[in-house]
Amino acid sequence: MNSKNRYVLINLLAFEFILLNVVLVVCLMFRLPDFSFSDTAILLNMVRLIGIYNLTWLVIILYIRNNEFYFNPDYGYFxxxxxxxxFFVGFVMSVVILLKIRYFPRSTFIIPIFIFSYLNLISHKYLLHYLKKRASHLFSDTLLIGSGYDSENLKGFTNAMTQYGYNVIGYLEDKKKLVKNELDMSVFGAVDDLxxxxxxxxxxEIFIAMSGVEHEKILATIKIAxxxxxxxxxxxxxPLLMSKNYKAVAMGDLAVFKLRExxxxxxxxxILKRLxxxxxxxxxxxLLSPVFLIIAILxxxxxxxxxxxxxxxxxEAADTFKCYKFRTMSVTEDPLHNAKSTVVNDPRITRIGxxxxxxxxxxxxxxxNVLRGDMSVIGPRxxxxxxxDDFRKSxxxxxxxxxxxxxxxGWAQVNGWRGPTITDEQKSQRVKHDLWYIENWSPWLxxxxxxxxxxxxHHKKAF
Known part of the structure; x- marks a missing residue:
């Protein structure tokens, strides 16, 4: 983070600090309409309470959030x-109880946190745009070098850079016509004009697209900078395989792309999912052991x-495991080599089955199986x-x-893709939903x- 990025961050933090204290004062005065500055005990507790909120906010800034929160509202913002x-609710309530702060209704401790969080959620993106428009001198003037990205990727990249506190002012590129015609930015010349x-x-700052510049020229550019x-x-x-989730990590002296992160x-x-x-x-x-017993008897x-x-x-990892199910057919085949799938109105299915x-x-x-670790509650079927083998080929x-x-x-099943897998669409949609789940997993999902x-x-079964 350079000095200009820090100035942008200071402005964002200052706005958040002011917003927090305005919300606190308004909420406290609203809850105490008859408050008088002569009420020393209440005034002292009010000052202590505001101090606790600000201390909690500082702890959150230092240990919970990071720069991504402020410079890119679309990344983990919510x-x-x-x-x-x-954290706010838990920390504030704990300190209030320990310090025995009185004279305030309990809702006084909670309501300001929710109001502040909501206003904070909707304000940062607009504040960044305002700073970009009214205080562009706070943003880092940036020069791009190279031709490693097409126009669409580069447009998205430059737009995202604004959220990180950068202002792209121009481009150095040997292929001037291509960039000048398709991108709304100045072309200052060739790479050799740096x-x-x-x-x-x-x-x-300078950003160099390595795929568009020769290795020797990159070294020369760094030396000049x-x-x-x-x-x-x-x-x-x-990377050759584009995916929503991939990141570069440093291993020794090399950068390595982790695909499908x-x-x-x-x-x-x-560990959280396993627990x-x-x-x-x-x-x-x-809880369902009585149900198991009844089904077994039937x-x-x-x-x-x-x-x-x-x-x-x-x-997982193509390992084979024994899957436990209640028997629903009168005829069971070799569990390892059976190849006959269930069909509609299959005569092998029993009445209870x-x-x-x-x-x-x-x-x-x-x-x-979940208890043993073979399976998870949620995941691809x-x-x-x-x-x-059939899916793998098609x-x-x-x-x-x-x-x-x-x-x-799994995600495919609750979206209706749990029926027969005869057509290419049925197969591809099931896989598509499974991969989306893997890349977007969360406890909430x-x-x-x-x-x-x-x-x-409910939909027809496939298995």
């Missing part, structure tokens, strides 16, 4: 506000054979071996589903899928 809100440009103009004391940032060539790749979120799976599965198995009375059907399915399949009750034993990126554990229900699974409309 999540940061919600996290701050919960020394002259830095002498004539005040440039704060260093001689003028201008910061340089390198933009690596885009998923929130579940992080240790903390993976939820284990607790949810354990509670479900305990299956045994309805037809001969085992109570459970245990086919082999493909799980028809009801179990219609209500999805035959899937309940899979909570035991596990496929049989032959079905996976649908691109199908095996990416194996990045995470399969689930009892899992909660939504569980709700839709229980209370949403």
């Amino acid at each position: 999540k940061s506000i919600v996290t701050s809100l919960f 020394s002259k440009i830095l002498k004539d103009r005040k440039i704060d 260093d001689s003028f004391g201008v910061r340089v940032k390198l933009i690596p060539a885009n 998923s929130p579940l790749d992080h240790f903390s979120t993976a 939820f799976d284990f607790c949810f599965a354990l509670v479900t198995l305990i 299956i045994r009375l309805d037809s001969k054979g085992p109570i459970f059907y245990t086919p082999y399915r493909k799980g 028809k009801y179990l399949r219609k209500t999805d009750l035959d899937e309940l034993p899979q909570f035991y 596990p496929h049989r071996v032959n079905l996976q 649908v691109n990126d199908y095996m990416v589903r194996g990045y995470v554990k399969p689930g009892i229900t 899992d909660a939504k899928i569980i709700f839709l699974t229980i209370f949403g409309s």
Whole structure:
């Protein structure tokens, strides 16, 4: 962060500080209409309370938020506000109780936090645009070098840079016509003109698109920028596989792209999901144990054979595991090599099996798989071996589903893609929804899928 970025951040923090205290004073005066400055005890507690709020806000700034929150409202913005809100409520209430601050209704401690969080949520984006328009001198004047991105990518990039406190003033490019005709920015000349440009103009930072500039020229450009004391940032060539979630990480002296980055790749979120799976599965198995017993008795009375059907399915990283289900057919095949899928009005389905399949009750034993760690409560549905081979040949990126554990229900299922997988659209849509879930996972998304699974409309089974 350079000095100009810091000035922008200071302005944002100053606005937030003023907003917080205005909200506090207004709320306190509204709750205490008969307040008088002669009420020393109430005045002292009011000052202490405002001090607690400001201390909490400072802790949030230093330890919960980061620069992304202020310079890019579209990146984790809502999540940061919600996290701050919960911390605000918990911290303030704890300190108020410890210090035994009185004379205020309990709602006085909560209402200002919600009002401040809401106003903060809707104001930052507009404040950044206002600063850009009225105080552009606070933003870092930036020069782009290279031709590594097409016009659409470059337009999006320059627009996003505004949210990071940068002002793109021009471009150095050997192919002048291409850029000048398609991009609304000045073309100052070729890459070799950098020394002259830095002498004539005040440039704060330079961004170099590495894929559009020769290696030797990049080194020469960095050397020239260093001689003028201008910061340089390198933009690596885009990875061959474009995905919503990918990031570059430093490994030794090299930058490495992590493609298809998923929130579940992080240790903390993976542990969170595993803890939820284990607790949810354990509670479900305990609470539904009477239902399990009744279903087991009905299956045994309805037809001969085992109570459970245990086919082999493909799980995380293409590992094979034994999947537990209530038996719904009178004939069970070799669980490892069976290739005959269920069809409409399948004569093998028993009387009780028809009801179990219609209500999805035959899937309940899979909570035991969740408890064992073979499956998750939410995730892509596990496929049989032959079905996976079929999908793998006909649908691109199908095996990416194996990045995470399969689930009892998933995003594809609650969106209706749980019927037959005969057409290419049925196959591709199921995979598309599974990949979207992997890249966009959150605890809230899992909660939504569980709700839709229980209370949403039911569709024909595919498994």
